[in-house]
Amino acid sequence: xxxxxxxxxxxxxxxxxxxxxxxxxxxxxxxxxxxxxxxxxxxxxxxxxxxxxxxxxxxxxxxxxxxxxxxxxxxxxxxxxxxxxxxxxxxxxxxxxxxxxxxxxxxxxxxxxxxxxxxxxxxxxxxxxxxxxxxxxxxxxxxxxxxxxxxxxxxxxxxxxxxxxxxxxxxxxxxxxxxxxxxxxxxxxxxxxxxxxxxxxxxxxxxxxxxxxxxxxxxxxxxxxxxxxxxxxxxxxxxxxxxxxxxxxxxxxxxxxxxxxxxxxxxxxxxxxxxxxxxxxxxxxxxxxxxxxxxxxxxxxxxxxxxxxxxxxxxxxxxxxxxxxxxxxxxxxxxxxxxxxxxxxxxxxxxxxxxxxxxxxxxxxxxxxxxxxxxxxxxxxxxxxxxxxxxxxxxxxxxxxxxxxxxxxxxxxxxxxxxxxxxxxxxxxxxxxxxxxxxxxxxxxxxxxxxxxxxxxxxxxxxxxxxxxxxxxxxxxxxxxxxxxxxxxxxxxxxxxxxxxxxxxxxxxxxxxxxxxxxxxxxxxxxxxxxxxxxxxxxxxxxxxxxxxxxxxxxxxxxxxxxxxxxxxxxxxxxxxxxxxxxxxxxxxxxxxxxxxxxxxxxxxxxxxxxxxxxxxxxxxxxxxxxxxxxxxxxxxxxxxxxxxxxxxxxxxxxxxxxxxxxxxxxxxxxxxxxxxxxxxxxxxxxxxxxxxxxxxxxxxxx
Numbered sequence: 088x089x090x091x092x093x094x095x096x097x098x099x100x101x102x103x104x105x106x107x108x109x110x111x112x113x114x115x116x117x118x119x120x121x122x123x124x125x126x127x128x129x130x131x132x133x134x135x136x137x138x139x140x141x142x143x144x145x146x147x148x149x150x151x152x153x154x155x156x157x158x159x160x161x162x163x164x165x166x167x168x169x170x171x172x173x174x175x176x177x178x179x180x181x182x183x184x185x186x187x188x189x190x191x192x193x194x195x196x197x198x199x200x201x202x203x204x205x206x207x208x209x210x211x212x213x214x215x216x217x218x219x220x221x222x223x224x225x226x227x228x229x230x231x232x233x234x235x236x237x238x239x240x241x242x243x244x245x246x247x248x249x250x251x252x253x254x255x256x257x258x259x260x261x262x263x264x265x266x267x268x269x270x271x272x273x274x275x276x277x278x279x280x281x282x283x284x285x286x287x288x289x290x291x292x293x294x295x296x297x298x299x300x301x302x303x304x305x306x307x308x309x310x311x312x313x314x315x316x317x318x319x320x321x322x323x324x325x326x327x328x329x330x331x332x333x334x335x336x337x338x339x340x341x342x343x344x345x346x347x348x349x350x351x352x353x354x355x356x357x358x359x360x361x362x363x364x365x366x367x368x369x370x371x372x373x374x375x376x377x378x379x380x381x382x383x384x385x386x387x388x389x390x391x392x393x394x395x396x397x398x399x400x401x402x403x404x405x406x407x408x409x410x411x412x413x414x415x416x417x418x419x420x421x422x423x424x425x426x427x428x429x430x431x432x433x434x435x436x437x438x439x440x441x442x443x444x445x446x447x448x449x450x451x452x453x454x455x456x457x458x459x460x461x462x463x464x465x466x467x468x469x470x471x472x473x474x475x476x477x478x479x480x481x482x483x484x485x486x487x488x489x490x491x492x493x494x495x496x497x498x499x500x501x502x503x504x505x506x507x508x509x510x511x512x513x514x515x516x517x518x519x520x521x522x523x524x525x526x527x528x529x530x531x532x533x534x535x536x537x538x539x540x541x542x543x544x545x546x547x548x549x550x551x552x553x554x555x556x557x558x559x560x561x562x563x564x565x566x567x568x569x570x571x572x573x574x575x576x577x578x579x580x581x582x583x584x585x586x587x588x589x590x591x592x593x594x595x596x597x598x599x600x601x602x603x604x605x606x607x608x609x610x611x612x613x614x615x616x617x618x619x620x621x622x623x624x625x626x627x628x629x630x631x632x633x634x635x636x637x638x639x640x641x642x643x644x645x646x647x648x649x650x651x652x653x654x655x656x657x658x659x660x661x662x663x664x665x666x667x668x669x670x671x672x673x674x675x676x677x678x679x680x681x682x683x684x685x686x687x688x689x690x691x692x693x694x695x696x697x698x699x700x701x702x703x704x705x706x707x708x709x710x711x712x713x714x715x716x717x718x719x720x721x722x723x724x725x726x727x728x729x730x731x732x733x734x735x736x737x738x739x740x741x742x743x744x745x746x747x748x749x750x751x752x753x754x755x756x757x758x759x760x761x762x763x764x765x766x767x768x769x770x771x772x773x774x775x776x777x778x779x780x781x782x783x784x785x786x787x788x789x790x
Contacts, residue, residue: 118153119182121146121164130186132329133166134322138173145327165322197294197315199304200575200592200648207652209660209684210301210709211763211780213237216292217319224335224382225287226405226418228316229254229279236295237778239312248380248407249416249447251279256297256312257782264757265717268295268312269305273424273439275514275532276308276571276596282316284443284510286403286420288331288386291319298782299761300709303682306644306664307714310759320426321390321399328389337380339410339464345373348472366486368475372467375476375496380410395432398425411450411463412499418445433520443510451502454550456491466495483547491551501548503616509537528575536567543616556627560617561606568599586652594644600721603635630730630742638721641669658686660709668756670716672724675755684709684763703769703776710763714756726750760785 121133129150136143137154138161146152156162162174162182169186194205196214205214213236220231229252233241240255256268270281294315296302302309321327346354348369355365388401400423407416422441428434452462459469475484476496483497512534520526543560544553553559573594580587607623615622646664664680689695690704731745761784769776 115155115157115180116153117156117162117176117180117182118151119184120150121152121166121184121186122150123169124185124187127185130166130169132327133164133186136163136165137161138163197292197317198301199296199313199315200573200590200646201577203650206688206703206705207650207658207686209658209686209707210296211238211298211707211765211778211782212301213239213295213297213778214292215295217290220287220290224333224384226382226384226407226416227252228282228285228287228290228293231287231290232293232295236293238297238780239295247411247416247449248382248409248414249418249445251283254279254314256295256314260311260759260784261715261718261757264310264715264719266311267717268314269308270314270316272316273318273514274516274530275439275512275534277534277569280536281534282314283418283445284420284441284512285316285318286386286401286405286422288384288403289318289388289401289422290316292317298709298763298765298780299711299713299759299784300660300662300682300684300763301711303680303711303713304646304648304662304664305713306646306666306680307642307668307678307716307756309680310713310715310757311717318422318424319388319399320424321392321397326391328387330385330387332383332385334381334383337382337407337410339377342373343468345468346472347371351472363488364471365473366471366475366484368471368473368484370470370472370474370476372470372472372495373464376412376463376467376499377410378408378412380408382407392426395428396426398423400424409450414448414450416445416447419443430519435516435518437516438514440513441510443508445508445510447506447508449504449506451498451504451544451550454495454498455493456489463495463499466493466498470495483549485549492549494549497547497549498544501545502550503541503543505542506538506540508539511535524579526577528577529573530575531572532570534567534569536565538565538567539563541617543613545610545613547613556608558610558613558623559606559608560610560620560623561604561632562617562620563602563604565602566600569597571596584654586650586655588650590646590648592644592646594642594646596642596644597639598641599637599639601635601637604633606632630733639669640721643667654691656688656691658688660684662711666714668716670719670721670723670754671756672750672752672754674752678714678756678758680712680714682709682711684711700771701768702771703767705767707765707767708763711761713759713761715759716756718757719754723748724751724754 121130122128123130131146131148131150133146134143135152135154137156144152144154156176158176158178160176162176164172164174164184164186166186172184172186174182174184195202196205196208196212198212215232215235219235221233221235225231229241232239238257242253244250244253254268255266260266267279270277270279272281272285296313302313305313352365383406386401386403388399390397390399392398403420405418409415420443424439427436450463453460455461455466474486478484483494485494486492512532514530514532516530518526518528540563544550545558546554573592575590575592578589605620607620608627609624610622612622644664644666648662651659661683665677667677684707686705686707688705690701695701726746727748728744729747731743733740733742761782763780763782765778765780767778
């Protein structure tokens with residue numbers, strides 16, 4: 088056998104040249120821009136990943152990107168709310184990529200104890216995602232969805248910094264109970280205050296359950312509606328550090344027109360007001376008490392992960408300076424969550440920890456004369472412009488001829504009204520797929536809120552009680568401890584044209600509340616304010632100046648839900664929940680809350696094929712029963728003994744005690760019965776979409 092070494096050498100040379108060419112291709116820089124397919128606006132933070140590898144990048148502020156790739160690679164381009172696009176890499180080095188917004192049928196909404204495709208929802212549910220949130224210096228997540236969800240009314244209550252907005256879902260739902268919806272953040276349940284423990288910039292979507300067929304799964308807590316918040320999670324194979332910051336200026340609009348000192352004197356002369364009431368001042372009380380406020384919101388987040396693990400952490404500062412002088416609110420939040428998969432993705436763990444510190448300095452409220460007590464702005468409206476701010480000796484002016492006269496500027500400058508709240512909550516969730524279509528899950532959460540408040544009014548504040556007692560101060564603490572645990576079993580099966588999904592859950596909740604209050608009077612010095620109550624006089628202690636409390640409530644629940652679909656056109660959902668609560672009387676410890684709803688996807692019928700302008704059409708109908716226990720305290724069904732006034736006996740005051748509340752064995756939750764009919768639609772290939780609902784309800788009050 089003869090070997091032609093010349094030919095062999097030439098072959099080896101060619102192979103080496105081809106290998107070098109491949110290496111050069113592997114090092115080729117691919118760049119481009121990602122934008123919206125309709126508006127051509129750049130998409131910031133879109134994820135570009137090379138299929139089959141962990142290599143990738145994200146787009147810059149102008150939507151541009153740069154990545155190392157070879158000919159034949161496939162770029163997987165994704166962005167929240169848009170359809171995934173795969174782009175094959177050729178010899179081309181620049182790619183102008185446009186993404187199409189996600190279709191209505193592919194959207195996923197959060198429902199009670201799980202998620203569901205939007206096309207399969209049979210109840211009245213509204214979803215607002217991060218790309219549709221209201222923009223600006225947002226301090227509370229509710230402000231992000233104001234005006235964005237039908238039937239959800241969000242209103243700002245007062246201008247005090249740190250004040251929670253009010254929210255009503257389909258109006259007033261209770262005459263004697265609470266009307267605030269239940270809030271669920273990544274499975275953790277709570278009241279509206281829970282929303283202040285999550286940075287608005289870290290929220291991915293907010294889903295609102297509105298009708299009883301959707302909220303009945305939450306039983307005795309679902310009548311006012313349910314707000315479900317899903318926070319952002321890092322995507323697999325993506326490492327990112329993000330910063331968001333925004334600042335706004337806050338002003339009081341529509342100021343009332345008031346008389347200045349000269350105009351007041353003219354009117355006083357016309358109406359015969361005695362000249363003794365004119366103290367020679369020229370004061371604009373409104374201008375003196377107000378300022379231009381500002382709001383700042385800063386968030387730094389980071390995250391990363393691989394194919395079976397990802398995490399996201401963030402620190403946030405929400406800073407507010409109020410429009411009333413000496414009023415501020417600073418909220419600091421740190422949170423981290425991680426997700427780990429194991430056993431070939433059959434086992435999934437999720438851990439979430441969050442901590443926050445909120446510090447408020449509030450302007451005093453409830454101050455004024457006996458016939459008029461209000462906040463400082465309202466007091467500014469009724470204060471005479473001819474009253475000076477100070478006496479000639481520099482002390483704050485007050486009119487000795489006016490009963491319980493208030494100098495609002497003295498109140499704003501001298502009264503200490505502070506509050507600090509420390510929040511800590513965490514959760515752990517585990518899901519295991521035992522068999523194909525059969526999963527078991529466990530979820531546990533713990534939340535603790537430590538709230539401290541201090542108040543001190545010196546005599547120079549001109550507040551009547553402070554003058555009478557030579558200074559008055561108090562402190563109060565409130566501790567809230569909440570625990571929740573549930574175990575779930577999920578079954579999902581598809582056969583022929585049928586789809587079945589069933590859920591069964593056992594849940595246990597406990598809430599414990601403790602607190603105390605102490606008040607002192609006649610202080611020897613104002614320097615320490617409320618921080619040294621022992622400087623007050625022990626002889627000035629009155630009944631009610633010292634108090635403490637502790638109470639708790641426990642709720643045990645069994646719930647189940649069945650989802651059935653036939654031919655992907657006819658949908659049925661049925662749920663049942665039974666709650667047992669320690670709050671209620673012995674004769675009504677347990678309550679049952681069923682619901683049923685159905686939907687017909689009309690757009691899937693053959694007779695709709697020629698109606699091209701209708702992309703999606705679904706008719707819904709549902710009925711359900713929910714409960715409301717917000718208006719009841721843990722001890723409302725028990726006989727209570729408390730203070731019953733004092734009597735003078737043997738040279739001193741003796742405190743009396745008596746029955747302040749009789750027991751009520753028949754006390755139960757308020758029950759709400761609701762029927763809902765709705766229509767979901769999407770027209771002109773998704774350019775116009777919406778929902779229309781008609782609902783009727785009646786309620787049965789507690790005994």
